[in-house]
Amino acid sequence: MGVAVIKLKNPPVNSLSLEVLTEFVISLEKLENDKTFRGVIVTSDCPGIFSAGLDLTEMCGKSQAHYAEYWRAVQELWLRLYLSNLVLIAAINGVSPAGGCLMSLTCDYRVLADNPKYNMGLNETLLGIVAPSWFKDTLVNTVGHRTAERALQLGLLFPPAEALRVGMVDQVVPEDQVHSTALSVMAQWLAVPDHARQLTKNLMRKPTADRLVKQRDADIQYFLRFISRDSIQKSLRVYLDKLRQKKG
Numbered sequence: 318m319g320v321a322v323i324k325l326k327n328p329p330v331n332s333l334s335l336e337v338l339t340e341f342v343i344s345l346e347k348l349e350n351d352k353t354f355r356g357v358i359v360t361s362d363c364p365g366i367f368s369a370g371l372d373l374t375e376m377c378g379k380s381q382a383h384y385a386e387y388w389r390a391v392q393e394l395w396l397r398l399y400l401s402n403l404v405l406i407a408a409i410n411g412v413s414p415a416g417g418c419l420m421s422l423t424c425d426y427r428v429l430a431d432n433p434k435y436n437m438g439l440n441e442t443l444l445g446i447v448a449p450s451w452f453k454d455t456l457v458n459t460v461g462h463r464t465a466e467r468a469l470q471l472g473l474l475f476p477p478a479e480a481l482r483v484g485m486v487d488q489v490v491p492e493d494q495v496h497s498t499a500l501s502v503m504a505q506w507l508a509v510p511d512h513a514r515q516l517t518k519n520l521m522r523k524p525t526a527d528r529l530v531k532q533r534d535a536d537i538q539y540f541l542r543f544i545s546r547d548s549i550q551k552s553l554r555v556y557l558d559k560l561r562q563k564k565g
């Protein structure tokens with residue numbers, strides 16, 4: 318039925334490095350241009366981890382030029398995913414904090430494996446950073462304003478049952494059924510004529526995407542100012558050190 322599977326593979330935690338973001342955009346573009354494909358299942362090849370989100374090492378201790386290049390790549394992937402003409406279904410087979418959650422929220426439908434460890438949410442505040450307005454918009458468009466307001470301020474990571482209850486995911490299924498469920502949901506979405514579904518998707522999502530498109534450069538400057546602050550760099554270093562020391 319013209320369905321591709323994109324399996325993220327950037328061990329150990331599928332962090333969204335500049336290279337991953339760039340390759341993801343290229344793969345999506347190829348699929349968009351190949352008319353034999355109508356849908357994509359986005360999933361992970363790293364056991365237990367869908368994606369650890371943006372690569373913190375790309376946002377810490379680097380040059381301004383690097384931050385700008387990285388942020389443009391983050392914007393680009395979000396725009397491509399959010400406005401894709403393809404049906405995108407996230408088969409979430411692991412934990413998905415922050416950028417990992419955002420990636421799934423850009424999809425048309427989310428199937429999450431029923432494993433209490435597989436938390437998802439926008440936990441930026443717990444790192445001492447702030448989810449940008451377009452991350453916030455994506456969450457609001459999925460779960461509504463009040464749930465998003467509370468989840469964003471508290472940096473909540475929802476276990477599967479809670480994620481389902483608040484509407485962050487559409488279905489929670491046993492782990493070994495995530496892929497087959499994504500495929501049967503895909504069949505339902507592909508039963509709708511492409512042009513009608515695509516125009517409707519655009520109607521729902523373009524106003525949100527346009528807000529970023531209209532101020533992409535300003536958004537990058539905003540990010541640069543924010544991420545270069547000593548206090549923010551310090552928060553990120555402390556958080557990364559904590560992650561690294563967990564093992565030791």
Ligand SMILES: CCCCCCCCCCCC/C=C/CC(=O)SCCNC(=O)CCNC(=O)[C@H](O)C(C)(C)COP(=O)(O)OP(=O)(O)OC[C@H]1O[C@@H](n2cnc3c(N)ncnc32)[C@H](O)[C@@H]1OP(=O)(O)O
Nearest residue numbers: 332369370371372373374414415416447449540543560561
């Ligand atoms: C005034 C208002 C202004 C507003 C302006 C706004 C402007 C923008 C502001 C900036 C916004 C930036 C937005 C960011 C969104 C993000 O996505 S930030 C990333 C958030 N991610 C996380 O919090 C997840 C962190 N990771 C984990 O919790 C765990 O690693 C895991 C649960 C995913 C997996 O656990 P486990 O299997 O036990 O592995 P670990 O031992 O923890 O990790 C292994 C290895 O990977 C490294 N690592 C983990 N996550 C990341 C990451 N996101 N980036 C880079 N590296 C990561 C970890 O350090 C370990 O490394 P070592 O092997 O020890 O070297």
